[in-house]
Amino acid sequence: MFDPVIAPSGTLLGLLQRGRGDGTLHALTAPRAEALAALNHCVLRDPRHDWQVENRSLYYARLYLDLNGELDAIETHLFDPEDVLDSDESRTGLALAVLGHLASYGRLDALQLLRRYAAHGVNWAWALDELALRDDDAGLRALAAPVLARFPRDPEGDAELAAAVRDAFEPRPWRLWAEDARESIATRVRAAHETGCFDRWQRQMSPSGPRPGWSVRAVFEWAQQGVERGAALHVPAAR
Structure with a gap:
């Protein structure tokens, strides 16, 4: 920027x-x-x-x-x-x-x-x-072909398309295209949507970021830290 x-x-x-x-x-x-x-x-x-x-x-x-x-x-x-x-x-x-x-x-x-x-x-x-x-719907449907043409019909292009569908801020065009009368367009968008949903599920099941350790030992250690610093652990602000 x-x-x-x-x-x-x-x-x-x-x-x-x-x-x-x-x-x-x-x-x-x-x-x-x-x-x-x-x-x-x-x-x-x-x-x-x-x-x-x-x-x-x-x-x-x-x-x-x-x-x-x-x-x-x-x-x-x-x-x-x-x-x-x-x-x-x-x-x-x-x-x-x-x-x-x-x-x-x-x-x-x-x-x-x-x-x-x-x-x-x-x-x-x-x-x-x-x-x-x-x-309107007609205007959006007319964009299906040029938008999909941005993504090559190969594994890399399909992965990029799935990511675009998954991360779209406004899903309306993709939903319209998934129901398009042109089978080549509808089939490809539906497949991308399914792949995107699976990718999201995988990321939720296997997050790459830091994960809190909420084992029994971790909870007791957290409570002990609060006692040592004099914090009231029962109030909402301590949660």
Whole structure:
């Protein structure tokens, strides 16, 4: 993840980068071209230090709606040759999330961009998750073939497909594809789902992380440690 460069807080760009409410007001009173340039800068160069704790996509999506902003800059960014070289989610994640919100608001151009990127982009799984919440069944079924084509029909490709199905944030597309009328697609997705379920079961049965020793001896040793340090072992905080 790159370290974002944040503009001064008194500038339009700085306000939008920080997600300030008055940033929207300044953007709506600024020249439209200037406001869109600042907005595109934020969406294409994620200004957040940690996207997992700061939600900014809805804020930017609503501003696109208020400005009636075109999506040409986002399209160019998503399908830039750099997409093949840089698979980090931080490069495209915010743009895809913004498109997801815009699709929810009825922006057909945003929906079509998400479909194209899910079929051809490197960060396709994120785009597919956005579509899982917004697209109709027909749109999702049309993506089955290009998505499955990413996984070669060999043991390694099948293992990668099983992992993708198992770890999918939104399972709706995979469930649709498992019931697809095209037998070649349905059979492969069902097999991947079964493999993923078995892998999850194996990991639960044989965890690789540290395991507490809750034998009788371990319990008595734990209790003795509490006595020695003067902790009250009967209170909830000691559990």
